[in-house]
Amino acid sequence: MPELPPSKPDSDDDRAISRRTLLSGAGAAAAGAVLAGVIPQFVSGQGIVAAPQTPSPIAIPVDPTAVPGIASEALSPRSPFENPALAPIGVTTGSTLTPLHELSGTITPSDLVFQRSHNGIALIDPKKHSLMIHGLVDRPRAFSVGDLKRFPAITRTYFIECSGNGRAAFRGAKAEMTPQMVDGMTSNCEWTGVPLKTLFKEVGAQAPARWFLAEGGDASKLSRSIPMEKGMDDALIAWAQNGEPLRPGNGYPIRLLLPGYEGNASIKWVRRIELGREPWMFRDETSKYTDPLLNDTARQFSFVLDAKSIITAPAYPSRLAAHGWWPIRGLAWTGRGKIDRVDVSTDGGTSWTQAEITGPVLPFAHARFQLMWKWDGQPARLMSRVIDETGYVQPTLAAFIKARGIGTDYHFNYIRAWDVAADGTVTFGVGA
C-alpha cells in the first residue's frame, strides 16, 4: 500500500536530517550527551549528517543520598531509566508514531507527538515565513509570525489524529503489536494560537466564500479544501504547543489546527489560505483521504473523526506479573466533541463495565479512562468501547467491516482488543 510507513529509514538519502539533529541545537545536543548517551551531530558542507549514536556510560550511584547529584542542564533531560521513543524514525514520506503505551494522563509531550509528513520536515526561518490570506476577501493580507502573535490568542487542548491511524492493524494485525504500532498516529497537546475567524474578520471574508484552501510551506506543499463553516467556528492558526513554539515536525512556525478533523487537513507549516466558492479537489481529498464504500462509491471530505478508544495498559509488550488487582487504562476521544463514557470488557465483549475517567473531559481532546480489574490468572480478552456525547457508539470490528468493507482506507475506529494469557503475557487481539 502506498501510504504505509517504510519499515526502515531511507538510508540512501544523504540529505536526510535526523530527528535529534533537527530538534536540538548543537549546544543542546552536546549538553545532553552526558545523560542521553549520544555524541553531538556533525554538520558538513553538503548538509547535516547524523553521526552514529554511541552510548556513553552513565554512573548511577548505589546510594543517591550519599553523594552529590549531578548539575542542571539547559534542557531538562529524561531520566536515563526512561526511553520513550517515536518509531519508526528516518521517515520523510510517511509516519512516525507516538509511544501511547509509555504515556500517562492526557498530554502528549511535544517530542513524542506523532508526525506524518509528505516530503520531510520543513525547516523554516520564522522571520522569513508569512501567512497570506487572499481570494474572496476585502483586504488580502500577509501576516508575519510576529503579526499573528499580536492578535488575541486562545489556548485549547486538542488531539490530532491521522485518519490512516490503525491501518497497519486493520490490514495485517499481529499479536506482537504495541499500542504505538496499532494507534500511535494520535497525540494530544495544549495549543496556543489565533482563531482563524479572527483572521477572516481581519481580511474581510466575503459572503460567497464557501470553502478555503490551506497550503503548507513544505516540499509537498500539502493542500486541502476546508468548509468556511469550520474556519468560522473553531479553526486555529497555532504557533505554540505545550507552552513552547511548535516542533518542526508538527508545523513550526505556524500550523492550521482543525479540532476533531482528520489530521491531514490541519496543514502544517501553513503559508497560504485562499477563500473560494468550490473545493479545489487536491490530491489529498480525491486520490487519498477518501473512503471507498460497499455501494461502488467513495466518500469524500470525510473530515470528522469518529469516536475511538484504545487500552494502553495492559498491552503488548507488558506482562501481568502476578494475579490480583491491576488497572486497565487507556485513551478515548471523538471528533464530534466530548466523550460521554467508556466501557471496558474483560471477557471479549460479552459484558461491559463503565470505566472511571481520571482527568478532564474536554471537547476534541484525549480523555484517560481506568478500571481496576482483579485478574484471576485465567486467559482474558480486554476491550474498551467509547460512547460520545452524541450517543455514537464505537463499533465492533464486525460492524465496522459490514458498514465500510475490508477495502476501506481511513477512519479505522473499531474496538481494539488485548489478549491476556495464563502466564500474564499480553498480545494484540487479532480478529477481535
Next chain:
Amino acid sequence: MRSTRTLPRLMPSVVRRGWRVGRSFLIPLAVLAIVGCHSLDSDADVRAADTPKPPTYYDIGAPIDSARLAMIDIDIDPTGEHLPAGSGTAAKGLIVYAQKCAVCHGAKGEGIPPSPKLVGRDPRDGFPFGRDPRQVKTIGNYWPYSTTLYDYVRRAMPLKTPGALKSDEIYAVVAWLLAENEIIARDAVMDAKTLPAVKMPAVARFVVDDRKGKVVR
C-alpha cells in the same frame, strides 16, 4: 499617587540596581502595582480602565505583494481557471516521465513501493475498492479530476526536486499519464483549455460525507 522618584529608596538594593540599569523597566511595574491594588476595591474602576472594544478589524499585517503571491499561488481547481500557458503531448511526456518519474513509479507507471502505481484502468466494471483491498487505485480507475494531476505534479513532484518542472513538461507528463490510462488519445495536446475538459472515468463515484447518527456508517 506616590511619586515613582521615591521608589529607589524604598526598594531593596537588588531592585535599585535594576532601576539604574533600566528605568523604563521599573515604571510600568510600579504603576501596575498601584493600579492593581487599587482595582481590588472597586469593580467599576476595572471596567473604566478597560481597553476600548475591539475594532471590526485590527489593521495588523501587510498588503500582499502581488509578485510574491504569484510565486506561490499555484492551486488549480477543476475549472482550470488558473492553468498557465504551455502545452504538451504524450510523446514529449514519455521523455519527461522516463527522466524524472520512472525511477520511483516504474517505466510504465506500474509503481515501485512505496511509490504508487499510476497507470491502470482495471477493473473497468464497477468500483469495487471498498470490497477488495487488493484493487489498486490509479489515476485511471480512481482520480476524479484531470486538473488535480497538473496541480499535484507541479506542487509536489518529483519528490527530490518539487517545483522544478516547467509548465510544458507538466502538461506533457500529464498527457502521457492520461494517454497511458486510455483517457485521452495518444496525440491529444494538453493545455489550459483541453486539460479541464478531460472527463475522468471515476468522477461520478464520489459522494459527500453522509456519516451521522449513533452507529458506524
